[in-house]
Amino acid sequence: MHGINGLVYGNNQGYSMRKGERVRWPILGMGIEADLHSPHWHGATLLHNGHCLDVTEVLSAATKTLDMQPDVKGMWMYHCHVNDHIKLG
Ligand SMILES: [Cu+2]
Incomplete structure (x- = not known):
């Protein structure tokens, strides 16, 4: 199983933030x-070490801190692009 914040199989209820709000995403890979x-964050970009991105990689026992400031309203998908992680939840 693969999860985000300990939740698997689409049980994550999502995250909410406001347009223009400064949001920090601490990412930790486990396994x-x-x-x-x-x-991959749809609908918004993030800054990491001065680079603008909407998808990144994270290895096991590695961390990253990314900053986001959403500039549009909406409901966006956030998921991992690894195929077996998508299939296994
Ligand atoms: Cu994954």
Whole structure:
């Protein structure tokens, strides 16, 4: 199983934020050396070490801190792009 904030199979109820709000995303990868994750934020971009992105990679036992300031309203998907993580929840 693969989860976000400990929740699997689409049980995460989502995150809410306001347009223009400064949001910090701490990312932590867990698992074995084969567990690479590629979180993807639809609808907004983030800054990491001066680079603008909407998808990144995170290895097991690695962390990243990304900053977001949403500039549009809406409901956006957030998920991992690794195929078996999508299929297994
Ligand atoms: Cu993943």
